[in-house]
Amino acid sequence: MLESVVKIISDFHDFLIILFKGRTEMVAGETSVNNNVFECKEDNTDLCTNSNSRIYPGLIFFPKHVLILSKTTRLDYERQKHIQLSHTQFSTLLKRSGWNYEEMKRKHVEQQNYVRAMRQYLENRGIEVEVVTRSEYTMGVVAHADAVFSAGGDGTFLVAAEKIRDHRAVVGFNTDPTGSEGYLCITRKGTQPVGEIIEKLLKGECRCSII
Numbered sequence: 001m002l003e004s005v006v007k008i009i010s011d012f013h014d015f016l017i018i019l020f021k022g023r024t025e026m027v028a029g030e031t032s033v034n035n036n037v038f039e040c041k042e043d044n045t046d047l048c049t050n051s052n053s054r055i056y057p058g059l060i061f062f063p064k065h066v067l068i069l070s071k072t073t074r075l076d077y078e079r080q081k082h083i084q085l086s087h088t089q090f091s092t093l094l095k096r097s098g099w100n101y102e103e104m105k106r107k108h109v110e111q112q113n114y115v116r117a118m119r120q121y122l123e124n125r126g127i128e129v130e131v132v133t134r135s136e137y138t139m140g141v142v143a144h145a146d147a148v149f150s151a152g153g154d155g156t157f158l159v160a161a162e163k164i165r166d167h168r169a170v171v172g173f174n175t176d177p178t179g180s181e182g183y184l185c186i187t188r189k190g191t192q193p194v195g196e197i198i199e200k201l202l203k204g205e206c207r208c209s210i211i
Contacts, residue, residue: 062202063169065128067145069137069160070115071152071175074099075108076133107176114175114194115151121195125202139163149173153180171201 078099082090094101119129132141137159142148147169150160157172164170174182177189187197199205 063127063145063147065130065145065147066122067141067148068115068118068129068131069148069150069152069156070131070133071111071150071156072134073104073108073111075104078104107179111151111175114173117194118149118151118173118198121198125198134159137163142168147171150185151175153182154184157184173197 078094079090082093085093091101094104115131119131122129130141130145134156142163145168148160148164148171150156150170150172152173152175154172157170160172161170172182172185173194174180174185174187174189177187177191180189182188186201190197
């Protein structure tokens with residue numbers, strides 16, 4: 001049973017990789033890659049073990065405008081359902097419902113800090129940044145960006161990729177490596193600081209797995 005699940009996930013990953021279209025050369029403002037998924041690791045080992053894929057050296061990647069899609073945290077989700085409650089009422093309701101409110105809050109703050117660090121690092125490199133939530137993520141906002149960074153897990157990456165219809169690159173960042181597999185994200189379960197990850201990406205030190 002487990003082998004079947006792994007095979008399904010592997011096949012699905014291959015399907016996702018071939019969604020992306022474009023040219024293989026990348027310069028400032030041109031962030032398209034031909035059927036690529038970016039991945040970085042902390043060491044120099046090969047990044048892809050799929051027998052159907054090939055590993056290519058990193059490509060120069062320097063977008064002018066990045067759109068960051070931030071995941072909806074559990075705290076966000078529950079708050080939207082009970083927007084009429086005060087803070088005290090809301091926290092009391094969650095605790096009575098069996099939720100660990102303090103843990104939810106901690107995860108929420110970690111997500112916010114990660115996205116804030118992403119934004120700050122990109123802006124320090126002279127890159128324009130816009131941060132949106134899932135409800136704000138539309139074809140209109142995508143049209144103004146030449147790259148989309150998903151900040152969350154695999155689900156957030158899929159939401160980001162769903163609205164890409166042209167050459168724009170989609171790069172997934174796993175903001176919770178302890179709680180999310182990040183199979184479609186650039187570091188998977190890696191714990192490198194986000195600034196180091198982005199630096200590697202912009203310098204072309206992240207290899208690309210290509211089907």
